[in-house]
Amino acid sequence: TACSSKYVLSHMHPMWQGPLAVPGGDRQSPIDIVVRKSIFDSELKPLVTDYDPDTCQQIWNNGYSFLVEYDDTTDKSTLRGGPLQDKFRLCQFHFHWGESNSWGSEHTVDRKLFPAELHLVHWNSDKYSLFEEAVMEENGLAVIGVFLKVGKRHEGLQKLVDALPAIRHKGSVVEFTRFDPACLLPSNIDDYWTYHGSLTTPPLTESVSWIVMKQHIEVSHDQLAVFRSLLFTSAEEEVQKSMECFKGTRLSLGSFIQNN
Numbered sequence: 017t018a019c020s021s022k023y024v025l026s027h028m029h030p031m032w033q034g035p036l037a038v039p040g041g042d043r044q045s046p047i048d049i050v051v052r053k054s055i056f057d058s059e060l061k062p063l064v065t066d067y068d069p070d071t072c073q074q075i076w077n078n079g080y081s082f083l084v085e086y087d088d089t090t091d092k093s094t095l096r097g098g099p100l101q102d103k104f105r106l107c108q109f110h111f112h113w114g115e116s117n118s119w120g121s122e123h124t125v126d127r128k129l130f131p132a133e134l135h136l137v138h139w140n141s142d143k144y145s146l147f148e149e150a151v152m153e154e155n156g157l158a159v160i161g162v163f164l165k166v167g168k169r170h171e172g173l174q175k176l177v178d179a180l181p182a183i184r185h186k187g188s189v190v191e192f193t194r195f196d197p198a199c200l201l202p203s204n205i206d207d208y209w210t211y212h213g214s215l216t217t218p219p220l221t222e223s224v225s226w227i228v229m230k231q232h233i234e235v236s237h238d239q240l241a242v243f244r245s246l247l248f249t250s251a252e253e254e255v256q257k258s259m260e261c262f263k264g265t266r267l268s269l270g271s272f273i274q275n276n
């Protein structure tokens with residue numbers, strides 16, 4: 017019906033609010049990773065993640081994705097090494113997905129799309145004291161990207177999937193504790209592409225050292241279906257939308273009765 021297609025359109029092509037002061041920069045993300053043009057860099061160090069599950073705090077639906085947020089007031093959950101010179105603190109992770117398995121990832125590999133992509137967001141705690149500060153700076157952020165493919169069920173992901181029905185509507189948040197994000201990383205985290213880019217959603221600032229894993233992780237079709245069951249409208253907008261559909265019906269019904 018008109019209502020659902022309108023809903024699907026807004027969901028599939030989230031229209032960012034208002035005109036964007038998009039930095040007309042030359043390092044906007046996401047990008048297509050052209051494998052044959054990537055260069056091996058022997059200077060790159062092993063990537064070192066050190067995540068404390070006790071820093072996991074809450075999970076919330078922000079209207080474009082769902083975020084699992086970590087306590088980033090200390091250096092308890094950090095990322096260092098790889099292309100990074102400093103120590104970076106984990107502040108949140110979230111996913112990007114599509115309405116079907118044929119699309120959803122933001123980065124592509126030789127133009128190949130994946131059904132979903134995980135982003136683990138960290139900020140440079142050696143140089144800055146808050147995420148909001150680091151987000152505006154050249155080497156303020158480091159984001160690990162992991163592609164998701166549909167296959168066997170991901171046991172570590174299930175705890176997260178089970179929490180999603182509680183945050184069905186935009187703006188809902190629930191407590192979420194003791195989750196170790198390392199369980200979402202592929203077996204070999206030293207096989208990655210790295211480049212300097214930007215945030216892929218507002219504020220789109222060019223402050224990100226991207227570290228995109230070559231190895232994907234597998235999740236089941238059912239687990240991905242729960243991602244898609246999330247609504248990106250608030251409970252209040254939901255009521256409005258359903259009233260609109262109903263109103264339309266009454267109007268057409270009225271005209272039908274008149275003409276007979």
Ligand SMILES: CCCCNCc1ccc(S(N)(=O)=O)cc1
Pocket residue numbers: 135137148151159214215216217218219
């Ligand atoms: C200042 C508050 C902004 C909240 N959101 C920032 C943000 C946007 C995009 C990404 S992503 N998709 O590039 O990893 C991460 C974090």
Ligand SMILES: [Zn+2]
Pocket residue numbers: 110111112135216
């Ligand atoms: Zn993202």
